[in-house]
Amino acid sequence: xxxxxxxxxxxxxxxxxxxxxxxxxxxxxxxxxxxxxxxxxxxxxxxxxxxxxxxxxxxxxxxxxxxxxxxxxxxxxxxxxxxxxxxxxxxxxxxxxxxxxxxxxxxxxxxxxxxxxxxxxxxxxxxxxxxxxxxxxxxxxxxxxxxxxxxxxxxxxxxxxxxxxxxxxxxxxxxxxxxxxxxxxxxxxxxxxxxxxxxxxxxxxxxxxxxxxxxxxxxxxxxxxxxxxxxxxxxxxxxxxxxxxxxxxxxxxxxxxxxxxxxxxxxxxxxxxxxxxxxxxxxxxxxxxxxxxxxxxxxxxxxxxxxxxxxxxxxxxxxxxxxxxxxxxxxxxxxxxx
Numbered sequence: 001x002x003x004x005x006x007x008x009x010x011x012x013x014x015x016x017x018x019x020x021x022x023x024x025x026x027x028x029x030x031x032x033x034x035x036x037x038x039x040x041x042x043x044x045x046x047x048x049x050x051x052x053x054x055x056x057x058x059x060x061x062x063x064x065x066x067x068x069x070x071x072x073x074x075x076x077x078x079x080x081x082x083x084x085x086x087x088x089x090x091x092x093x094x095x096x097x098x099x100x101x102x103x104x105x106x107x108x109x110x111x112x113x114x115x116x117x118x119x120x121x122x123x124x125x126x127x128x129x130x131x132x133x134x135x136x137x138x139x140x141x142x143x144x145x146x147x148x149x150x151x152x153x154x155x156x157x158x159x160x161x162x163x164x165x166x167x168x169x170x171x172x173x174x175x176x177x178x179x180x181x182x183x184x185x186x187x188x189x190x191x192x193x194x195x196x197x198x199x200x201x202x203x204x205x206x207x208x209x210x211x212x213x214x215x216x217x218x219x220x221x222x223x224x225x226x227x228x229x230x231x232x233x234x235x236x237x238x239x240x241x242x243x244x245x246x247x248x249x250x251x252x253x254x255x256x257x258x259x260x261x262x263x264x265x266x267x268x269x270x271x272x273x274x275x276x277x278x279x280x281x282x283x284x285x286x287x288x289x290x291x292x293x294x295x296x297x298x299x300x301x302x303x304x305x306x307x308x309x310x311x312x313x314x315x316x317x318x319x320x321x322x323x324x325x326x327x328x329x330x331x332x333x334x335x336x337x338x
Contacts, residue, residue: 038069044076046102091121153189
């Protein structure tokens with residue numbers, strides 16, 4: 001059974017219920033395993049403070065503990081270019097069998113990834129695309145063992161579909177769009193998918209863009225406050241991550257704008273609870289825990305069996321295409337705290 005089959009079987013069980021450390025050096029012998037046979041894997045995360053990636057790491061660590069595998073975390077702190085430098089550090093250490101890579105660098109990470117492959121390391125991409133195609137989960141560098149992610153353009157399409165539904169009874173419908181980090185491959189692709197979906201509805205108008213980050217509520221709260229000053233009246237606010245919606249809601253509540261419909265991405269605990277109680281209009285489901293398990297399984301297949309698994313999108317069998325609303329929210333269970 002391939003990891004795609006296994007991950008989707010797990011996803012069907014898990015997602016049908018759903019239905020979206022600082023960098024450290026370890027002082028050891030410079031080989032790929034300890035004297036006890038422990039396999040060394042590096043996890044290069046876009047940010048250790050990001051709760052989505054933390055949920056994926058927890059899943060990987062749970063599986064690693066059962067297979068005598070040590071995962072060492074390198075934290076890029078959302079700094080472009082850092083992951084490429086960390087890959088070179090991993091290669092130089094000569095003790096790792098593989099790299100699980102979650103980076104915001106996109107195609108800029110390819111040269112360093114190629115260096116890792118040339119050095120004999122296995123590479124599994126997690127969560128973020130490494131390449132230029134943003135509508136597929138398939139690996140875009142020859143030799144990558146697996147790419148485990150929801151194509152960000154498809155995520156944007158889901159976000160757009162929910163926005164069209166939210167605007168169905170509001171004509172015209174003014175929308176505020178909040179990026180996580182504008183200009184990154186993920187956010188650009190989500191926006192592309194979103195725009196494609198709303199393009200056919202002439203009543204929908206994006207009246208303001210904002211940037212809320214993916215870390216906590218302070219930045220999106222301030223961004224929403226700025227939007228309210230410039231555009232006091234709007235109907236819907238959407239964000240490319242649930243973190244942005246949490247902060248935006250604080251600003252909207254402070255301003256007395258409780259009728260604004262908010263829609264996020266991720267299917268987090270606050271999102272599921274919010275859709276149930278009506279404070280969130282909708283959300284796009286996500287599965288960071290399922291992705292973490294799938295990424296680790298793919299890495300072990302690569303390291304132990306020399307097997308490449310290709311693209312793994314654990315969201316492609318979501319109930320109702322992963323579009324969470326009041327009508328179906330009971331079909332979904334959160335995998336991360338938001």
